[in-house]
Amino acid sequence: MSNQDYHNTIHELSEAIVKAQKPIRILDALKWNAEIKEAFFKSRFKKLPQVTKEFYQEKDPLEYDPRKKVAEFREIERSIRRHLGQYSGVGSIMQRMCHEYCRVIEMLQARGTSKFTEISQELYGSAEDAFHAGAPTLKDLAHLVTTTLNHIEDKVITTADEKKFSSEETVEILSKKLEHYFTDHAVRVELSDGIIADASAGAERIKIHSGLYFSQREIRILEIHEGWVHLGTTLNGLTQPICTFLSKGPPSSTITQEGLGIITEIFTFSSYPTRVKRLTNRIIAVNMAEDGANFLDVFNFYREQGMDEDSSYSATTRVFRGSTPDGGPFTKDLSYSKGFILIYNYIRLAVQRGLLKQIPMLFLGKTTLEDLHILSDLVDEGIVTPPKFMPPQFKDMAALSAWMCYSLFLNRLNLQQLAIDFKSMLQ
Numbered sequence: 001m002s003n004q005d006y007h008n009t010i011h012e013l014s015e016a017i018v019k020a021q022k023p024i025r026i027l028d029a030l031k032w033n034a035e036i037k038e039a040f041f042k043s044r045f046k047k048l049p050q051v052t053k054e055f056y057q058e059k060d061p062l063e064y065d066p067r068k069k070v071a072e073f074r075e076i077e078r079s080i081r082r083h084l085g086q087y088s089g090v091g092s093i094m095q096r097m098c099h100e101y102c103r104v105i106e107m108l109q110a111r112g113t114s115k116f117t118e119i120s121q122e123l124y125g126s127a128e129d130a131f132h133a134g135a136p137t138l139k140d141l142a143h144l145v146t147t148t149l150n151h152i153e154d155k156v157i158t159t160a161d162e163k164k165f166s167s168e169e170t171v172e173i174l175s176k177k178l179e180h181y182f183t184d185h186a187v188r189v190e191l192s193d194g195i196i197a198d199a200s201a202g203a204e205r206i207k208i209h210s211g212l213y214f215s216q217r218e219i220r221i222l223e224i225h226e227g228w229v230h231l232g233t234t235l236n237g238l239t240q241p242i243c244t245f246l247s248k249g250p251p252s253s254t255i256t257q258e259g260l261g262i263i264t265e266i267f268t269f270s271s272y273p274t275r276v277k278r279l280t281n282r283i284i285a286v287n288m289a290e291d292g293a294n295f296l297d298v299f300n301f302y303r304e305q306g307m308d309e310d311s312s313y314s315a316t317t318r319v320f321r322g323s324t325p326d327g328g329p330f331t332k333d334l335s336y337s338k339g340f341i342l343i344y345n346y347i348r349l350a351v352q353r354g355l356l357k358q359i360p361m362l363f364l365g366k367t368t369l370e371d372l373h374i375l376s377d378l379v380d381e382g383i384v385t386p387p388k389f390m391p392p393q394f395k396d397m398a399a400l401s402a403w404m405c406y407s408l409f410l411n412r413l414n415l416q417q418l419a420i421d422f423k424s425m426l427q
Helices: 003-021 034-042 053-059 066-084 089-109 114-124 138-155 167-181 216-238 251-267 273-290 295-304 309-320 331-352 356-363 369-380 397-410 415-421
Strands: 188-192 199-201 205-209
Touching (some): 003 066, 003 089, 138 331, 167 188, 167 205, 167 216, 216 251, 251 331, 251 356, 273 295, 331 397, 356 397
């Protein structure tokens, strides 16, 4: 097979995946409608929302035949092995994507049942998962960070935290900021009523939830997280001439995407305690549901954190969407903190081993950490093109490398012993 034929084969198989996954809209398939919220507020937060397995089947049926869609992915998977071989690097990436999409379909078929959470934990993880043998869990991270935030949160609030920009003003401000980043590519920022989150990045646009107010800090986070990372990696994936699958992301890439968003917030010194608290509260809320807490328990937890009723409802819905109000959680919201920890340690180890060229591979498209070494080889082979849009902190690896060199040493120090030694200086 000539190089051109080889590239054409990869492209055709890649396009088959892109086409097959198109009708699979995970978050759209998990939404609760406005009637559910109205009834919950009418009960004055005393009755569980009326969401059952039948609700998903009747109110939000899947727009495709799940059995046929699974069969379609299985056939693509077989075609990959037939044409590229069982041990092809690029073939292994595409085969895993096919497998993940099949599990996603099975998860969506199981909406409103315990199996939904089981598959969600397989795809996105659990708050009880360890990062290595004997390591702390995400649950441990949440409690450690929460304790620390209680000491500092009120001490760093400035005018940058004032929510004074309307959704309309935020759209205008964010549009101008992203024009400077995506200099030769038009991106859209627009209002939307159809999203749960405050903002959401699509193929070539960012949606801002209407009717809200944003702070200067929050707009900066939207610029970096939704713009630089989510939109940037999508556009990098869309420009791939052969491996077009990089523009689409299965759940494994969600962990990388959200983690990359958080780590870029940190590296640009744009994150702040309230933002971190929101992320750790998501871990706690998911873990509560994993331990048997129902919708009312989690809703009241959020209200105890100082959130208003609307915000508490939205945050709790994120936990139970796709499930039932007294069932297990949808664990996607663990992706932010889990991805951050995995990527931070990956970068540290890559620097330690001199594998700097693999770090920019994070921005090639909707990537997964385990695929970065393969993608690096594919760039060398000319099958994948290097990322065009990449935050400045990742374009020049000098400063980042220096940071990680120190980080590798600092990790060896015993913080508890330091606290004892520094006691007289920390009073």
